[in-house]
Amino acid sequence: MSMESTGNLELHKVVVVGHVDHGKSTLLGRILLECGRVPDDRIAHVEKICSDKSLQFEPAFLFDALQEEQEQGISIDTTRVNFEFDGHKFILIDAPGHLEFLKNMTSGASEANLGILVVDGNQGVRSQTERHLKILSMLGIRRVIVALNKIDQIKYDQTKFEEVCKRTREIIEEQEITCEQIVPISALAGENITTSTPKLDWYVGKPLLGTLIDTAQKLNNLKKDEQPFRMVLQDVYRFEGDRLFAGRVVSGSISVGAEIFFSPSGKISRVEAIEKYLESGVDSASAGESIALRLSEQVFVERGEVISLLDNAPEIDTEFRGKLAWLSANSYSADAEYTLKMGTAEVPCKVELLDPATQQKRTTDSEILANGGFADVIIKTAKPVAFDRAATGAIIEKFVICTTYDTAAAGVVDNRPVRVERSLKVNPNLRHESGYVERLRYESLNGHRGAVLWMTGLSGSGKSSLAKELEKTLFAKNCRVAVLDGDNLRFGLCADLGFSPEDRSENIRRIAHTAKLFLDTGFIVITACISPYAKDREVAREIIGAQDFNELFVFCPLEECQRRDPKGLYSKASAGQISAVTGFDSPYQAPQRPAVRLDSSKMTVAEEVEAVIALLSQNEVLPAEHALTTELSEILRTSSGPRSLQAIND
Amino acid sequence: MSDYLDSLENESIFIIREAYSRTKNLGLLWSMGKDSTVLLHLVRKAFLGNVPIPLVHIDTSYKIPEMITWRDNYTREHGLRLIVGANKKALEEGMNPGMGRLTCCGALKTQALLDTIKDHKIQALLVGIRRDEEGSRGKERVCSPRPESGIWTYKEQPAEIWHYYNMHVPESIHLRIHPLLQWTEMDVWEYIRRENLDIMPLYFAQDGKRYRSLGCSPCTGTIDSTASNLDEIIEELRTTKTGERAGRAQDKVDTYAMQKLRSGGYM
Numbered sequence: 001m002s003m004e005s006t007g008n009l010e011l012h013k014v015v016v017v018g019h020v021d022h023g024k025s026t027l028l029g030r031i032l033l034e035c036g037r038v039p040d041d042r043i044a045h046v047e048k049i050c051s052d053k054s055l056q057f058e059p060a061f062l063f064d065a066l067q068e069e070q071e072q073g074i075s076i077d078t079t080r081v082n083f084e085f086d087g088h089k090f091i092l093i094d095a096p097g098h099l100e101f102l103k104n105m106t107s108g109a110s111e112a113n114l115g116i117l118v119v120d121g122n123q124g125v126r127s128q129t130e131r132h133l134k135i136l137s138m139l140g141i142r143r144v145i146v147a148l149n150k151i152d153q154i155k156y157d158q159t160k161f162e163e164v165c166k167r168t169r170e171i172i173e174e175q176e177i178t179c180e181q182i183v184p185i186s187a188l189a190g191e192n193i194t195t196s197t198p199k200l201d202w203y204v205g206k207p208l209l210g211t212l213i214d215t216a217q218k219l220n221n222l223k224k225d226e227q228p229f230r231m232v233l234q235d236v237y238r239f240e241g242d243r244l245f246a247g248r249v250v251s252g253s254i255s256v257g258a259e260i261f262f263s264p265s266g267k268i269s270r271v272e273a274i275e276k277y278l279e280s281g282v283d284s285a286s287a288g289e290s291i292a293l294r295l296s297e298q299v300f301v302e303r304g305e306v307i308s309l310l311d312n313a314p315e316i317d318t319e320f321r322g323k324l325a326w327l328s329a330n331s332y333s334a335d336a337e338y339t340l341k342m343g344t345a346e347v348p349c350k351v352e353l354l355d356p357a358t359q360q361k362r363t364t365d366s367e368i369l370a371n372g373g374f375a376d377v378i379i380k381t382a383k384p385v386a387f388d389r390a391a392t393g394a395i396i397e398k399f400v401i402c403t404t405y406d407t408a409a410a411g412v413v414d415n416r417p418v419r420v421e422r423s424l425k426v427n428p429n430l431r432h433e434s435g436y437v438e439r440l441r442y443e444s445l446n447g448h449r450g451a452v453l454w455m456t457g458l459s460g461s462g463k464s465s466l467a468k469e470l471e472k473t474l475f476a477k478n479c480r481v482a483v484l485d486g487d488n489l490r491f492g493l494c495a496d497l498g499f500s501p502e503d504r505s506e507n508i509r510r511i512a513h514t515a516k517l518f519l520d521t522g523f524i525v526i527t528a529c530i531s532p533y534a535k536d537r538e539v540a541r542e543i544i545g546a547q548d549f550n551e552l553f554v555f556c557p558l559e560e561c562q563r564r565d566p567k568g569l570y571s572k573a574s575a576g577q578i579s580a581v582t583g584f585d586s587p588y589q590a591p592q593r594p595a596v597r598l599d600s601s602k603m604t605v606a607e608e609v610e611a612v613i614a615l616l617s618q619n620e621v622l623p624a625e626h627a628l629t630t631e632l633s634e635i636l637r638t639s640s641g642p643r644s645l646q647a648i649n650d
Numbered sequence: 651m652s653d654y655l656d657s658l659e660n661e662s663i664f665i666i667r668e669a670y671s672r673t674k675n676l677g678l679l680w681s682m683g684k685d686s687t688v689l690l691h692l693v694r695k696a697f698l699g700n701v702p703i704p705l706v707h708i709d710t711s712y713k714i715p716e717m718i719t720w721r722d723n724y725t726r727e728h729g730l731r732l733i734v735g736a737n738k739k740a741l742e743e744g745m746n747p748g749m750g751r752l753t754c755c756g757a758l759k760t761q762a763l764l765d766t767i768k769d770h771k772i773q774a775l776l777v778g779i780r781r782d783e784e785g786s787r788g789k790e791r792v793c794s795p796r797p798e799s800g801i802w803t804y805k806e807q808p809a810e811i812w813h814y815y816n817m818h819v820p821e822s823i824h825l826r827i828h829p830l831l832q833w834t835e836m837d838v839w840e841y842i843r844r845e846n847l848d849i850m851p852l853y854f855a856q857d858g859k860r861y862r863s864l865g866c867s868p869c870t871g872t873i874d875s876t877a878s879n880l881d882e883i884i885e886e887l888r889t890t891k892t893g894e895r896a897g898r899a900q901d902k903v904d905t906y907a908m909q910k911l912r913s914g915g916y917m
Contacts, residue, residue, distance in 0.1 A: 066805075110811045
């Protein structure tokens with residue numbers, strides 16, 4: 001999760017990275033000294049330490065304050081300080097260079113939005129130079145300035161400088177990072193940091209801090225696209241009886257009155273008020289703000305949900321591709337159960353390593369993923385989790401992988417889909433043969449138009465009950481009607497399919513084609529299958545044709561479905577006897593703009609039928625005289641009884 | 651959101667809410683000083699005006715007397731739950747700064763804190779330390795796990811990536827959570843002014859002296875100052891060349907005094 005404000009904050013967080021002993025802390029200390037914000041007693045303190053050790057004044061000690069750091073001349077852990085130069089505010093983050101402290105380096109760098117890469121003019125690019133760049137790239141830092149340090153030691157030699165520049169530029173570009181400028185400096189002597197020096201008369205750019213300000217301004221001027229609204233839910237408070245949904249806006253903005261969607265639970269509500277202590281009448285909130293929402297329709301949700309607008313929700317799935325940096329002294333294990341933290345969600349997961357060349361699962365464990373290693377992975381979670389992929393505007397995309405008590409790896413969701421598309425090849429010699437009777441003539445014979453009512457919803461949400469009731473009602477109206485029940489089709493047409501995402505896709509494809517055949521002879525087709533993936537329903541819409549495809553979202557909260565549990569699936573899943581149960585350990589991607597949303601926890605079947613008949617009349621599938629009479633709707637209402645009874649008989 | 655103080659406030663509220671949601675028996679370590687009073691205000695903001703956690707004050711018995719009076723009035727006025735912790739045994743045995751300032755801090759602050767955490771089964775404490783106070787605090791994490799002995803293993807701190815704080819710890823571990831870590835002394839004063847917070851009067855100059863940092867009376871000195879209101883304090887800070895803790899004697903006992911105190915579990 002990236003939570004840097006996307007507002008017009010002028011303050012930039014700059015991490016200073018590079019190989020061991022290339023002079024990161026010295027540079028930082030020097031910057032602080034030159035900008036004159038170090039208290040006299042702190043300078044005196046460092047002067048005393050240096051004179052006790054018979055050392056020349058060491059600016060690095062302003063940052064490396066620990067005894068062990070000063071004695072060994074290294075940085076162990078990251079720190080950060082605020083500094084101001086020429087009216088611009090920055091936070092400078094020091095990052096240790098040793099491989100063994102990589103987790104500390106990453107801890108510091110994860111907060112940054114800009115990097116200064118320090119490269120020793122004598123030594124050039126070294127192992128941690130490259131590793132740090134890889135980390136920055138993974139963390140999403142897209143711009144660096146290079147401080148080519150110790151220019152005094154290479155005698156201000158331009159040729160030597162150019163040589164180091166060449167290789168430095170190459171490795172930066174490899175990581176798809178923009179190298180803003182390479183600035184020759186001496187951190188120890190304080191040259192070309194705030195002011196230029198005549199010793200570098202061949203250097204045409206600005207000194208380091210001038211370059212930093214230019215780059216920061218460039219970042220400020222970048223026009224940011226309006227990002228979709230995302231808020232991570234931290235907690236639900238019940239102070240004085242009110243339920244308040246507390247969390248942080250990660251991107252976009254939200255206003256009072258907006259219809260909101262919770263992922264992965266699929267619940268929907270509306271913002272009644274945005275609460276902030278001591279502020280009244282807050283009517284909107286944007287990225288970075290910590291707020292609490294009061295909702296007009298109560299929903300039961302817990303910490304871990306991502307709140308979005310109804311028509312722009314994150315993805316929900318139980319597997320995704322990612323890129324990882326391993327940061328733990330304990331190596332990766334294929335058998336280990338890890339915890340994925342994404343947003344405020346925490347979910348048990350497994351991590352599968354992929355071969356970087358083939359992107360297939362690695363077959364051998366010959367290559368150990370250990371501290372400082374990078375890997376392409378597939379994360380498989382025990383419960384559905386919400387996230388964004390870069391293609392849809394990456395927001396909820398940064399995650400960590402934890403062991404019981406420790407953070408083992410940092411990662412980012414990879415843009416590529418995790419599943420291989422089934423290839424459907426139609427023989428080019430085939431041609432489509434039209435029937436003798438056209439659909440229109442069937443329809444005029446039937447006295448109504450054909451249509452597909454595509455139900456989607458969790459197991460136990462009431463799809464089959466509604467399908468039966470609709471069948472009854474339409475039949476009573478002399479309509480040609482066919483019900484395609486997902487479970488029934490799995491006895492025959494789809495008997496070879498299981499519940500993997502791939503098989504579920506194929507299941508939907510076959511049902512859609514079957515529905516299409518009925519549709520072509522003027523039927524009103526009712527399909528009742530979970531169809532959990534938005535992508536699969538899109539495929540069905542394409543096969544059937546958008547004008548005939550009516551998506552009916554049969555909504556029911558998971559807890560209610562589990563209580564009803566007509567097929568005993570949820571209790572079996574809870575007992576660990578079966579897996580891949582939608583909503584439980586397999587994702588359900590709720591439709592965001594269905595033709596009708598039927599809340600079966602609140603509506604009776606009769607009311608649902610009425611709503612669907614109204615839809616069919618409105619779409620002119622049924623002629624006007626077929627519209628439901630008050631008497632018929634009254635009969636339906638009394639005959640079907642409340643939903644809960646219906647579900648028990650299901 | 652355009653203001654830097656807003657972004658600090660939002661960040662701190664996020665951390666406080668994480669702590670409240672992810673830990674059991676959260677407390678707020680309150681010294682009545684400017685930082686922990688800002689922290690208390692942020693707790694109110696996080697919980698929409700409520701303070702659902704107890705305040706913990708470690709009383710060394712050497713505090714400047716006005717501090718204790720102010721503490722009791724403030725908690726009464728705001729109806730706050732206050733836990734006062736003290737190392738009674740050491741006090742009975744006559745512990746005082748004359749026995750060594752660091753020894754005294756270790757007994758009356760560190761040990762008293764650890765005993766209070768244990769006695770009240772506190773799993774996590776919000777602590778108002780800031781990176782810019784002194785070098786060893788600069789190396790802190792937002793969320794710092796401590797064993798029962800309180801020791802800070804600064805050479806082996808856990809990774810803290812993005813906003814994923816490690817708040818899941820075994821029962822024997824308690825957490826020090828630092829929502830103000832990234833604030834500076836100046837930020838704190840500007841925020842106090844903006845939010846118009848009720849703050850201990852000792853910070854304001856009287857007769858040419860004021861406290862810049864508050865602690866125990868034998869070890870905390872005043873500075874020369876005429877800053878008698880918030881505007882003047884902020885103006886003074888803009889130009890001063892002296893560090894915030896220059897008046898704190900325990901920092902100067904030896905070169906790494908604070909690191910030594912803090913690695914032993916000091917706040």
